[in-house]
Amino acid sequence: MRVEALDNCVKVSGLEDFSLVETCECGQCFRWNGQPDGTYIGIAAGKRAQVEQKGDALFFYGVTEEEFEEFWRGYFDLDFDYGAVRRLVCGNEVLRAAAEFAPGIRILRAEPWETLCSFIISQNNNIPRIKGIIERLCSTFGEEIEGGGYSFPGADRLAGLKEEDLAPLRCGFRAGYILDAARKVAEGEIDLEALRLAPIEEARAELQKIRGVGPKVAECVLLYGLHRLEAFPVDVWMKKAMTRLFPEGLPECARPFAGIAQQYLYHYVRNNPEVLEERAGGVIFLAKSANLV
DNA sequence: AGCCAGGGTCTGC
């Protein structure tokens, strides 16, 4: 991987196993939006970037080399060898097919609070509407940032609000959940940063003390917000995928990186729902499907 | 119109 500063952007070349589109469209993040020109504009940790991929190179517009090194490099997890993980899970035929369908997926290092709040909003909801609610949350309570757009409001900003204050979000029954989470985090009752190193069972239990946070949301916070790669979120799609494809549970080879395997699988079954059909023939059908990619 | 959405809570067995 090579990093160089050009006049108006930072160029990062020599990337392996990275796809901007796959990473931004695989359902883990809600604030990256594809533009008509093929670039993606996103906001994370109060910073805005416009990113373009050409082959094995990324171009970061509106970003200095220092900002890239200090934040975006880690955010996109560019220093981790995903090829090694793919080869590891390839011991299993189904996982191999899933990983080969979108080998450029990365697990972003999103902020814990933003992730917690976003996945509370995600419950019993669809992705376009989740994005809409989050955008309204940011434009209403976030701060305007350089280059346009709004930061994600901190827990302390929301902790003092009442449910009616959240009415403009049109987030329905989730308003109370957001406020409970904001209060517990703002007052230090829940220390999200401490959960990076806590035993995972303890971290799970801690997160589920928040109203509106059950097993699924907790796993998403662990994986996307705290980068606990062993976390394994199971939503309705993953439940179908596991029942249909892994009735005995996730193969042993994938356990240490269950979260990455989950992301490959989730994206795979959502874009190839036929592999979940009753008469599909499981592994044989999957192997065929993989050859088409 | 009616079903469903990257679920969770609460109630009743």
Add this chain to the structure above:
DNA sequence: GCAGACCATGGC
């Protein structure tokens, strides 16, 4: 412990 109603909103 587990099933089932219910939750608020809008995309399709």
